[in-house]
Amino acid sequence: MAVHTAAHHSRGQVLPFRESLLAMLGLSFVTMLVALDQTVVGTALPTIVAELRGFELYAWVATSYLLTSIITVPIFGRLGDYFGRKPFVIVSIALFTGASVLCGAANSMLFLVLARGLQGIGGGMLVGTAFASIPDLFPDSVVRLRWQVMMSTAFGIANAVGPSLGGFLTQYYGWRSVFYVNLPVGLLSLVFVFRYLPHIRHIELRGAMRLDWPGALLIALTLGSLQLFVEWVAQHGFAPRVIALLAVSAVSAFALVKWEHRCAQPILPLDMFRNRSLAALFRLSVLGGFAMFSLIFYAPLLLQGGFGLAPKDAGLVVTPLVVFITIGSIVNGRLITRIPNPNAMMFVGFGLLATSCLGIILSTRLTPHAMLMGFMMFGGLGLGFVLPNLTVFAQQTAGREHLGIATALLQSLRMIGGMFGAAMTGTLVTRMYASGVRHALDADGALQWLAQMRDPQILVNREAQRTLIDQLVHAGHNGALLLETARETLVGSIHAGIAVAMVVAVVSIWQCRRVPPIKIKRAAEPAVSAE
Template sequence: MPKNTKIITIVALMLVLALATLDSTIVATAMPNVVSQLGGITLYSWAFSAYLLTSTTVVPLYGKLADLYGRKLILLIGSLIFLVGSAACGSAQSMEQLIFFRGLQGLGAGAIQPLVLTIIADISASVQENARMQGVVGALWGVSSVVGPLLGGLIVDHFSWPWIFYLNLPLGLLALVLLAIFYRESFVRQKHKLDYLGTVLLTGAVIALLLFLLQGGTAWAWISWPSLALLLATLILFLVFSLVERRAAEPILPLELFAERTIAISNSGSFLLGCIIFSLMTYVPLFVQGVQGGSATEAGFALVPNLVSWAITSMVASVILARFGNRLMVLVGAVVTVVGVGMAVFFKEQTSFAFIALAMVVMGLGFGLVAIIYTLAVQQAARKEMVGVATASTLFVKMIGGTVGVAIMGAILNGQMQARFAPIMGHFAKTMKRLPPNTPPANLLLVPDIRALLPTALLEQLKIAFSQSLFWVFLSMLALALVSLLIMLWFPADPAPKAVKGGSTEEKELAQSGF
């Protein structure tokens, strides 16, 4: 490939990847404002869960489709679906519409990151060049993680929330045109047996579980026929999924991996880590805006210390591991995570930004240590021919963990708010009548114009109630961190890895980046 053509192709790849990575963080600081306009605080976590669910479950299928039909075609199709979903999200008129369109957006996003990594490996002239480019991808992910929350806050504060989605359109279309014109692909078609049935069963099981967690206690009672039916459907679908995967020629998630102790423990840790990370990204901005009355920009700044400390820890982790080894470092990382999440339990209205930032830094240090060890340990333990799918399994279970974790925390928040807000609003019935009709309870705290109309006594009681509701979310995150620490006590005492065993260069670089 000529040098100029390669440069343009790489720029286009980085541009489309930046949009997908930005979209995973830019929404966090904008969602409180979205809820204030569309309503539906009880559906808050669905806007995150829908995106995570669809983007995660389709990743293995996209990889195999790319082997069948070519990376370029599948990347262009995935990116186009992502852009259509972005346009639809920006035009959503209700939370239900936004959730559906976020799911559509996720269907496209699931193609972008793995295929960009694969194409970069394809067009690199040497192992060294590939390593440099994968390092650029890791840096781009880190920058996007930091910029996303800030950019989301700035857009919401100075424009309007649909622009966090519309921003993708001109940049994404430019990237698609550049890829279509300049990227010339040569590939050898590989035959695969796609595990459609396994994908459908896993997706159905997770959707049933999410409905049980998010709607139970709000749309219907926990002990009711809808809840029991969803719980039964979840169990049956997971059982059938496990049976199908044992017989599938190329299973989406090979269950034999989890029979090996190191892989089972590492993936359990990845699942819980996903629960904690995505819950943190979802509910800390809600705390800053709803309890402390901060702007969306300030909510974005609250996440930055976590992302920066995580990125720095990931970069120096290889040096630390070479000296101390996997077991010690995973235990240290798990303990540090417990300390950081434990600090979040003490978040209150009067909590200073310095304390919030310190808690975010401590959590980032813990995340950075354990995330890279989970991936490297899995790669060391897996058989050579299974390294690729084993590596993918770690990312897969972390994203599923994020989907389920956000849903669990959403159910806890909904239940707490329902119990605490109603008595307060009933006590101030006359004041409530003077507010705009059908104002959702959460909007009393999330919409500045409505917030300014509230008497001081009512405002203080609502902030305390919201803070107490979020306290149970943070406490639940702490419980998950403690469970993760207990599991890590059984982590095998393996020597520090010298290099990633087997696998492609992209897998090694993915492990070294900590994602």
């Protein structure tokens, strides 16, 4: 066992440059592994459902992954604080990659949903431990910001190429290849992490470590039932079983707080929430996730379904949104250490995000593509200023003992915020669109076509549109006019949903005032041991 002393920390990094570079390459491959999976699978889903014939489980391909990952992120984030992160990163890569192979071999939708749940456990372990490994390697926050650009770049590249790669693989090699592509990336990241990532522990355990299994179970119940509540309320409204899920989440959360107060080694240290800075950053993570996911999920539908753009053109217009997250992160890393008030970057970031939402709300199908791309660029740049700073500020504030759980909670809360954002915006869009289409069809005496037109996806599928127009014309209706009315209704409903995201971004600007001034300063705080 090699022990890295404080002398290494005086340079701001635990390892020499070459070893730091190789360790960060491993973590960057891990980031690409998770980001690629999230983007390529969505493109292949319609093809998967057509072959496996299980449309009733369509949403669960995404839900099962999200459910298990949200639960496992905070649990393994805390365990990484106690036992070091390297073992969990290695196990999570192996689990994620193995589950990807199972997904590719699925012969039914149920099998695929279960394999995606297993993959989500690996993904949650990765997110909970890999992101917190960066401050392990670079205790100095100034040095860390420079190196963190590698992770942001890997994430941006994966997000930028993911949709196109998913479409290419599905078209030429079949949908199973979108899961098998994780195999080489996973093996590459495993080699780099195993060889070059040091095993660092920050908490010196006194006596035997007793895992807080009741706390872990209560976290799973709280987050799991909350996630299912958000998913189901959009589909079924406030049915008794949906309300029961919310009740289970609330009771579990109450029991979790009571238990963690009494537990000697809590998996969720509640004193973090009494820290004014951390509490404000946690709230901003929820709000940022809400606005980000609303924009990312519904901007493509607006462009394709509302403005009638071809998938290729819509993909080109949306590309600046993901590319400029990376560019914004790089610019942020350069600026944040040179300005007297680093908090200002958060104000600017949320301001740009609100401006992006406003631009999309005001846009129409006649808006030039270059202007739409400009609005997307503002959104990406804003997120590039916000996301890395939330992480760095929280790590700076939490201290070494709570570093892993603070980083993991930020990721979990962002996903929870995104889950609420996507669900709330989706519910608003679905209800407004369905109501507008029903009214238009009723006025024209064509209500029998409501089942075909109530799903906005009809406005994306051009072949289905031609069939529908022929049916309407054959029955004596103006099919093209009814479809155009549906398109205008979709535009209005998505504009309303994005308006909610804009309000959330504006509220976030106000919330930034609650974050006490953060100083990005050099710190030489030694780790307990590194193996």
